[in-house]
Amino acid sequence: MKHYLSINDIDSLPNWVDEAIALKKSPYGFQHLGKQKTICLLFFNNSLRTRLSTQKAAMYLGMEVMIMNFGSEGWALEYEDGTMMNQGTSEHIKEAARVVSQFCDIVAIRAFAKLEDKITDEAEEVLTGFAKHASIPIVNMESSVAHPLQALADAITLAEHKTKSKPKVVLSWAPHPKALPHAVANSFVQMMKKQEADFIITHPKGYELNPEITNGCQIEYDQETALENADFIYVKNWSSYEDYGQVLHQNTNWMMTEKKLGHAKFMHCLPVRRNVVVEDAVLDKNQSLVIEQANNRTFAAQLVLKKILENHEN
Amino acid sequence: MKHYLSINDIDSLPNWVDEAIALKKSPYGFQHLGKQKTICLLFFNNSLRTRLSTQKAAMYLGMEVMIMNFGSEGWALEYEDGTMMNQGTSEHIKEAARVVSQFCDIVAIRAFAKLEDKITDEAEEVLTGFAKHASIPIVNMESSVAHPLQALADAITLAEHKTKSKPKVVLSWAPHPKALPHAVANSFVQMMKKQEADFIITHPKGYELNPEITNGCQIEYDQETALENADFIYVKNWSSYEDYGQVLHQNTNWMMTEKKLGHAKFMHCLPVRRNVVVEDAVLDKNQSLVIEQANNRTFAAQLVLKKILENHEN
Amino acid sequence: MKHYLSINDIDSLPNWVDEAIALKKSPYGFQHLGKQKTICLLFFNNSLRTRLSTQKAAMYLGMEVMIMNFGSEGWALEYEDGTMMNQGTSEHIKEAARVVSQFCDIVAIRAFAKLEDKITDEAEEVLTGFAKHASIPIVNMESSVAHPLQALADAITLAEHKTKSKPKVVLSWAPHPKALPHAVANSFVQMMKKQEADFIITHPKGYELNPEITNGCQIEYDQETALENADFIYVKNWSSYEDYGQVLHQNTNWMMTEKKLGHAKFMHCLPVRRNVVVEDAVLDKNQSLVIEQANNRTFAAQLVLKKILENHEN
Numbered sequence: 001m002k003h004y005l006s007i008n009d010i011d012s013l014p015n016w017v018d019e020a021i022a023l024k025k026s027p028y029g030f031q032h033l034g035k036q037k038t039i040c041l042l043f044f045n046n047s048l049r050t051r052l053s054t055q056k057a058a059m060y061l062g063m064e065v066m067i068m069n070f071g072s073e074g075w076a077l078e079y080e081d082g083t084m085m086n087q088g089t090s091e092h093i094k095e096a097a098r099v100v101s102q103f104c105d106i107v108a109i110r111a112f113a114k115l116e117d118k119i120t121d122e123a124e125e126v127l128t129g130f131a132k133h134a135s136i137p138i139v140n141m142e143s144s145v146a147h148p149l150q151a152l153a154d155a156i157t158l159a160e161h162k163t164k165s166k167p168k169v170v171l172s173w174a175p176h177p178k179a180l181p182h183a184v185a186n187s188f189v190q191m192m193k194k195q196e197a198d199f200i201i202t203h204p205k206g207y208e209l210n211p212e213i214t215n216g217c218q219i220e221y222d223q224e225t226a227l228e229n230a231d232f233i234y235v236k237n238w239s240s241y242e243d244y245g246q247v248l249h250q251n252t253n254w255m256m257t258e259k260k261l262g263h264a265k266f267m268h269c270l271p272v273r274r275n276v277v278v279e280d281a282v283l284d285k286n287q288s289l290v291i292e293q294a295n296n297r298t299f300a301a302q303l304v305l306k307k308i309l310e311n312h313e314n
Numbered sequence: 315m316k317h318y319l320s321i322n323d324i325d326s327l328p329n330w331v332d333e334a335i336a337l338k339k340s341p342y343g344f345q346h347l348g349k350q351k352t353i354c355l356l357f358f359n360n361s362l363r364t365r366l367s368t369q370k371a372a373m374y375l376g377m378e379v380m381i382m383n384f385g386s387e388g389w390a391l392e393y394e395d396g397t398m399m400n401q402g403t404s405e406h407i408k409e410a411a412r413v414v415s416q417f418c419d420i421v422a423i424r425a426f427a428k429l430e431d432k433i434t435d436e437a438e439e440v441l442t443g444f445a446k447h448a449s450i451p452i453v454n455m456e457s458s459v460a461h462p463l464q465a466l467a468d469a470i471t472l473a474e475h476k477t478k479s480k481p482k483v484v485l486s487w488a489p490h491p492k493a494l495p496h497a498v499a500n501s502f503v504q505m506m507k508k509q510e511a512d513f514i515i516t517h518p519k520g521y522e523l524n525p526e527i528t529n530g531c532q533i534e535y536d537q538e539t540a541l542e543n544a545d546f547i548y549v550k551n552w553s554s555y556e557d558y559g560q561v562l563h564q565n566t567n568w569m570m571t572e573k574k575l576g577h578a579k580f581m582h583c584l585p586v587r588r589n590v591v592v593e594d595a596v597l598d599k600n601q602s603l604v605i606e607q608a609n610n611r612t613f614a615a616q617l618v619l620k621k622i623l624e625n626h627e628n
Numbered sequence: 629m630k631h632y633l634s635i636n637d638i639d640s641l642p643n644w645v646d647e648a649i650a651l652k653k654s655p656y657g658f659q660h661l662g663k664q665k666t667i668c669l670l671f672f673n674n675s676l677r678t679r680l681s682t683q684k685a686a687m688y689l690g691m692e693v694m695i696m697n698f699g700s701e702g703w704a705l706e707y708e709d710g711t712m713m714n715q716g717t718s719e720h721i722k723e724a725a726r727v728v729s730q731f732c733d734i735v736a737i738r739a740f741a742k743l744e745d746k747i748t749d750e751a752e753e754v755l756t757g758f759a760k761h762a763s764i765p766i767v768n769m770e771s772s773v774a775h776p777l778q779a780l781a782d783a784i785t786l787a788e789h790k791t792k793s794k795p796k797v798v799l800s801w802a803p804h805p806k807a808l809p810h811a812v813a814n815s816f817v818q819m820m821k822k823q824e825a826d827f828i829i830t831h832p833k834g835y836e837l838n839p840e841i842t843n844g845c846q847i848e849y850d851q852e853t854a855l856e857n858a859d860f861i862y863v864k865n866w867s868s869y870e871d872y873g874q875v876l877h878q879n880t881n882w883m884m885t886e887k888k889l890g891h892a893k894f895m896h897c898l899p900v901r902r903n904v905v906v907e908d909a910v911l912d913k914n915q916s917l918v919i920e921q922a923n924n925r926t927f928a929a930q931l932v933l934k935k936i937l938e939n940h941e942n
Contacts, residue, residue, distance in 0.1 A: 028350060036656060038684065048388045048410065052380055052417040056352065059378050064687050066680055069387065073697065074676045075899045084903040086805045086878075091899030094911070095918065096676065099898060102923040103680040177400045250400075270413065271389045271405030275398040283408070290409065295416040342664060362702045362724065366694055366731040370666065373692050383701065491714045564714075584727065585703045585719030589712040597722070604723065609730040 001311055003131055003138040004304045006146045007190040014195065016152065017159045020296070020303040024156075027302060031062035033309040038064040040104040041141070044071050044111040044126060049270060049294050050141045050149065054108055057301035061309065066104060079125035093125070097133035106137050106308055113144035113181035115245030121145065121181075137308045139301075142183055145210075150269050151187035152300035155195065157293045158232060161265055166196045167231035170264075172223060173203030174277040175250040176237035184269045185238050186213050193217070202226035206248045210241050223254060230264040232289075235278055258282055265289050315625055317445055317452040318618045320460045321504040328509065330466065331473045334610070334617040338470075341616060345376030347623040352378040354418040355455070358385050358425040358440060363584060363608050364455045364463065368422055371615035375623065380418060393439035407439070411447035420451050420622055427458035427495035429559030435459065435495075451622045453615075456497055459524075464583050464607075465501035466614035469509065471607045472546060475579055480510045481545035484578075486537060487517030488591040489564040490551035498583045499552050500527050507531070516540035520562045524555050537568060544578040546603075549592055572596055579603050629939055631759055631766045632932045634774045635818040642823065644780065645787045648924070648931040652784075655930060659690035661937040666692040668732040669769070672699050672739040672754060677898060677922050678769045678777065682736055685929035689937065694732060707753035721753070725761035734765050734936055741772035741809035743873030749773065749809075765936045767929075770811055773838075778897050779815035780928035783823065785921045786860060789893055794824045795859035798892075800851060801831030802905040803878040804865035812897045813866050814841050821845070830854035834876045838869050851882060858892040860917075863906055886910055893917050 001009050010016050023029075039058045043051065051067070058065045068074060077096055078089035085092065100107055111126035121144040131138045140148055158169070171188060190213060192199045200218045201209070208219070220226040227233060235256045240246045256266065258281040266278070266288045274280055282288060315323050324330050337343075353372045357365065365381070372379045382388060391410055392403035399406065414421055425440035435458040445452045454462055472483070485502060504527060506513045514532045515523070522533070534540040541547060549570045554560045570580065572595040580592070580602045588594055596602060629637050638644050651657075667686045671679065679695070686693045696702060705724055706717035713720065728735055739754035749772040759766045768776055786797070799816060818841060820827045828846045829837070830853075836842070848854040855861060863884045868874045884894065886909040894906070894916045902908055910916060 038687065040680065043387070046387055046389060048382070048405070049413055051382065051387065052354065052414065055380050056417045059352065066683050068676070068679065072386075072700075073671070073674055073679065075674060078902070082903070082908060085901035086904045090901065091676070092902050094902075095898055095900065098919045099677055099922040100680065102919065103684045103926065270409055272409065273399035273404065274392070274406050274408075275396070276400045280396060291412045291416065294413040298417065357701070360701055360703060362696070362719070363727055365696065365701065366668065366728065369694050370731045373666065386700075584723055586723065587713035587718065588706070588720050588722075589710070590714045594710060605726045605730065608727040612731065 001307055004148060004308065005127060005131060005138065005140045007148045007151055007187050007194065009148070010152070010194065013155060013191065016303060017155050020152070020156045020299045021159065023302055023306070024299045027060040027299070030306055033306060033313070034058065034061035034063035037309060038066060038104040039106045039108060039305065040066045040068065040100060041108045042068050042070045042100070042110070044109070047110055047141070049297050050110060053297035054141060054301045056298045057305055060302050061305055063305070079129050093129035094133050097130045098135065101135040104136065105312070106139060106305065107134060108139035108141045110141035111143055113183065115179050115181060115239060118244040137312070139304055144181065145183055145186055147183040147187045149297060149300050149304065150184055151191035152303070153293055153296035154188060154234070154267065155191050156296040156300060157267065157289050160292070161289060162231065164231070166198060168198040168229055169232045169234065170226050170230045171201045171234045171236065172226065172256065173207050173254060174235045174237045174256060175252055175254050176273065176277060177250060179239040179245050179247050180237050182209055182238045182241060185209055185236050188234060189213055189217060200226045204251055204254065206240055206242065207238065208241060209238065227260055227262070230262070232267055233261060233264045234267040236268065237277060255279060256282055258285070261287060267293060270294055315621055318462060318622065319441060319445060319452065319454045321462045321465055321501050321508065323462070324466070324508065327469060327505065330617060331469050334466070334470045334613045335473065337616055337620070338613045341374040341613070344620055347620060347627070348372065348375035348377035351623060352380060352418040353420045353422060353619065354380045354382065354414060355422045356382050356384045356414070356424070358423070361424055361455070363611050364424060367611035368455060368615045370612045371619055374616050375619055377619070393443050407443035408447050411444045412449065415449040418450065419626070420453060420619065421448060422453035422455045424455035425457055427497065429493050429495060429553060432558040451626070453618055458495065459497055459500055461497040461501045463611060463614050463618065464498055465505035466617070467607055467610040468502060468548070468581065469505050470610040470614060471581065471603050474606070475603060476545065478545070480512060482512040482543055483546045483548065484540050484544045485515045485548045485550065486540065486570065487521050487568055488549045488551045488570060489566055489568050490587065490591060491564060493553040493559050493561050494551050496523055496552045496555060499523055499550050502548060503527055503531060514540045518565055518568065520554055520556065521552065522555060523552070541574055541576070541578070544576070546581055547575060547578045548581040550582065551591060569593060570596055572599070575601060581607060584608055629935055632776060632936065633755060633759060633766065633768045635776045635779055635815050635822065637776070638780070638822065641783060641819065644931060645783050648780070648784045648927045649787065651930055651934070652927045655688040655927070658934055661934060661941070662686065662689035662691035665937060666694060666732040667734045667736060667933065668694045668696065668728055670696050670698045670728070670735060670737045672737070675738055675769070677925050678738060681925035682769060682929045684926045685933055688930050689933055691933070707757050721757035722761050725758045726763065729763040732764065733940070734767060734933065735762060736767035736769045738769035739771055741811065743807050743809060743867060746872040765940070767932055772809065773811055773814055775811040775815045777925060777928050777932065778812055779819035780932070781921055781924035782816060782862070782895065783819050784924040784928060785895065785917050788920070789917060790859065792859070794826060796826040796857055797860045797862065798854050798858045799829045799862045799864065800854065800884065801835050801882060802863045802865045802884060803880055803882050804901065804905060805878060807867040807873050807875050808865050810837055810866045810869060813837055813864050816862060817841055817845060828854045832879055832882065834868055834870065835866065836869060837866070855888055855890070858890070860895055861889060861892045862895040864896065865905060883907060884910055886913070889915060895921060898922055
């Protein structure tokens with residue numbers, strides 16, 4: 001593995017999950033790998049969990065960490081080839097990516113979907129620009145269409161909490177006042193396709209995810225039917241994909257409630273809007289795994305960095 | 315001691331001051347305590363001294379440091395219980411505090427008074443929210459009503475410079491163009507109540523501090539009378555407490571001058587507006603202790619972190 | 629050497645360049661120098677290369693690094709003596725510089741020219757304010773009139789790529805939509821005056837640099853004549869010095885092209901606007917040294933820090 005850009009960079013999900021759970025037990029066991037290695041975290045968007053967990057993961061591995069809020073601390077980047085740069089952008093991704101590569105051994109990047117134009121978002125110009133022009137490995141800390149560190153943390157959490165080999169896992173859309181990206185849902189779906197499970201996606205009509213990603217997945221428009229006998233319910237809002245970036249409605253009937261949850265475990269990537277996406281009673285129950293999911297972000301990131309460092313060593 | 319939220323978390327001020335002065339002599343002597351420990355500094359407001367000194371203190375102890383400007387880099391937090399979060403806040407303190415607890419061993423927080431509403435400020439929702447929901451120790455880097463790291467640094471500075479066992483110490487209000495919080499004054503008063511001194515507070519009528527805090531202290535409205543034979547004069551502006559957050563007047567007669575200072579030592583927490591709060595001649599004299607107060611911020615923070623780490627060890 | 633404020637703080641440029649090239653070969657060889665030493669990087673302006681390379685340089689030396697975006701994270705500073713500070717500034721440089729000196733061993737500062745007033749910019753109040761009032765060494769990470777870390781990196785790059793003892797080096801002005809400072813050009817000129825070269829400056833009339841800096845240099849207004857048989861062409865925009873801070877015109881004829889480049893090596897400090905300052909074909913050729921210049925920023929900074937630490941040791 002050179003880069004970690006999407007779930008598809010994982011060769012064997014079960015092996016990765018086992019290795020992450022082992023790391024979690026002795027996180028300081030691989031400090032020799034990160035010695036005299038530096039990671040640079042570039043944020044084009046806000047972050048809490050990703051910022052702290054990726055930093056912590058690098059520290060566990062003995063790496064040095066450099067952090068930049070690229071938007072506010074650096075220069076406005078140009079991504080188009082051949083542009084006459086006489087407008088708002090000061091530096092081309094070609095230079096930026098090659099320059100950053102001089103100062104560190106791995107670069108991790110967060111750049112959200114803008115939800116204005118599907119083609120632009122799907123081009124993932126920031127992440128793919130760095131992957132194309134940098135000479136060092138790239139880690140995706142959430143791009144326009146994928147959040148593979150979150151999905152790996154989710155896989156770890158599922159593995160830790162499942163009580164049967166083929167649990168029923170439901171990804172259930174939730175209402176939200178703002179238009180949110182599809183990255184978390186996309187990577188969760190891709191991750192679920194890589195493991196044994198009875199997996200169902202449920203959402204109102206019009207909120208279908210990219211069909212290339214959900215291809216082969218069971219989709220059920222009736223939430224009650226979908227949730228029946230679920231072992232894990234992963235709740236997440238996303239805006240419309242078809243009617244790109246639009247909030248079609250905020251149907252409050254889709255909010256997750258204690259009653260709907262039943263005996264299932266509750267999952268969400270956070271941050272979460274209480275009593276909009278999910279009611280208080282769910283989050284405040286022991287059945288909620290959200291804090292453990294956040295904790296596992298560290299070990300997901302640590303595993304990815306470990307694999308990159310090991311690959312580099314060979 | 316679990317948290318360091320206010321001066322009242324100090325069991326014995328004289329012992330703490332002695333220990334801080336010893337630390338200052340060999341600050342690298344306790345690196346084993348911080349090994350493989352991480353502190354997260356969360357800033358909801360600007361900072362110079364607190365930012366650098368707390369970071370330096372953690373480094374002296376061998377800790378890893380993660381820093382976040384929560385306001386600009388994280389998510390807008392909700393503090394109310396039971397809110398339907400369909401407005402401006404994206405994450406509840408319940409999740410944020412528990413999530414941050416996954417990534418570090420101590421969290422230090424700065425969140426100023428907004429001076430709009432006394433009840434809101436006194437509720438100290440940020441600090442108490444973290445203290446309630448985090449699973450790790452919390453350090454107050456200045457909250458709405460207290461700045462106990464500053465007051466501890468002030469106690470160290472007083473101890474280093476006093477020439478008698480019961481010095482006369484005056485807290486003297488000063489004019490300022492902007493409405494400032496009461497945190498520094500409050501913690502200074504609370505700290506002074508924990509030691510032997512002839513302590514007087516002086517300010518114009520209308521600028522009385524919270525009477526629950528100044529309870530038992532001598533208050534003198536005539537500055538000249540108050541300053542007579544002072545050994546230390548601590549100058550500080552604060553807005554009205556009664557007429558909450560208002561600048562009643564900027565009476566320039568209350569500015570500290572070389573003449574008023576006499577033979578006393580001058581103290582201020584910084585930043586300070588020259589020739590508004592205090593005239594140049596005072597700050598540029600050897601009698602000014604302001605730089606040493608700033609220096610002692612490091613050892614106040616280091617002592618607090620050391621005590622938390624030791625407590626955690628036991 | 630106490631401070632590194634300008635190229636004039638270099639005693640022997642050839643020796644420095646040799647030492648930097650040696651450092652580049654074994655950058656981890658001097659970690660004992662930086663042990664228990666801290667550098668504070670203060671940014672009053674944006675930065676990519678300087679931010680990452682100076683941080684990396686300090687890490688190579690085993691130093692701790694503290695970073696502050698002073699403008700957004702600290703307090704607005706006052707630089708005038710004797711001001712009654714009842715307006716927008718909260719803290720005087722006298723206190724800020726002395727306070728920062730309590731928390732670190734070296735302070736590095738970036739504060740660009742504002743290009744509004746020549747006298748103000750040439751006073752370099754931020755850098756000289758810190759140099760005057762701090763008690764620790766100061767490193768210039770680009771000030772109003774100088775960028776000596778860039779010029780030292782350029783000297784290293786020239787030394788690595790020259791094939792004759794006295795190469796022809798041309799500093800060629802380029803068009804740009806915005807008014808840019810003179811700092812990079814000034815330091816490059818001063819650096820070139822310290823070594824053997826056939827050095828020519830070329831720019832349109834009206835774009836003369838400060839004559840005190842270019843004193844003794846050959847200036848040629850015809851770009852074609854200037855570029856003839858050049859070994860290295862350093863391209864850079866700057867605004868007018870005479871008509872201070874003005875963009876007199878954006879004469880696109882002055883853009884660097886593949887044809888003009890000939891067999892010369894291309895240099896630029898970055899960030900660079902493609903197809904405005906220089907055409908794509910130049911940057912995408914092997915003759916471009918811009919990425920190596922960026923890489924050498926690390927070793928320029930490391931050498932400067934090493935010399936300061938060694939000086940401090942003696």
